[in-house]
Amino acid sequence: MPTDPFALFAEWMALARESEVNDPDAMALATATPDGRPSVRIVLMRRYGPEGFGFFTNLESDKGRQIAANPFGALAIHWKSLRKQVRAEGRLEQVAAADADDYFASRSRDSRIGAWASDQSRPLDSRETFIDRIEAVRTRFEGGDVPRPPHWSGFRLVPDRIEFWEDGEFRLHHRRLFTRSGEGWSEGLLYP
Known part of the structure; x- marks a missing residue:
């Protein structure tokens, strides 16, 4: 292994x-307000590797503001079909502008337009208001590229702990814990 x-x-x-x-x-990505109130939501992990687990978002969203105030988080990924789960905890760091540009350019045109039109996490008086904003952005960028908005970027969770959980018969699960140790990792087991 x-x-x-x-x-x-x-x-x-x-x-x-x-x-x-x-x-x-x-x-599932968990963040917290400056006073420690937890908040969790599902996001899509778009990068992973030794530098961490990456996702992209509106910096002015609830999660973006929470990360700016308290740059620590946790994530959980559960694959029911595999009966496996991964949990990680660590520092949240904003990705380089070039990485955000690269990922933003890979999104569909409508998703890029939506990033400009949405005041993510803020109150919306009606769906029609949002549709009108989408149409205004569509008109603004008609015939041209849709660049990344200045309020849109990404983060990576740089873990100091990663737990791998595998379902076991009679709830006798297998849990491996990796803890960052200098430039490497130490490994141990946890009771189920």
């Missing part, structure tokens, strides 16, 4: 891409 948590994660992700019906990269 791999002793590098990201090598193990890559193995599990490859299995999940084959077996999960929808969104094998969906993860």
Whole structure:
């Protein structure tokens, strides 16, 4: 078995891409307000590797503001079809502008337009208001590229702990914990 948590994660992700019906990269991301009030939502993990687990968002959203005030978070990825789960905790760091530009350019045109039109997490008086904003942005960029808005970027959770959980018969689960130790990782087991 791999002793590098990201090598193990890559193995599990490859299995999940084959077996999960929808969104094998969906993860629950937990952040907290400056006073410690937790907040959790599902986001799509768009990058992973030794540098961490990456996702992209509106910086002015609830999660963006929470990360700016308290740059620590946790994530959980559960693959029911595999009976496996990964949890990680660590610091949240904003990605480089070039990485955000690269990912934004890979999104569909309508998704890019939506990023400009949406005041994510803020109150909306009616769906029609949002549709009108989408049409205004569509007109603004008609015939041209839709660049990344200044309020849109990405983050990576740089883990100091990663737990791999595998379902076991009679709830005798297998849990491996990787803890960052200097430039490497130490590994141990946890009781189920």
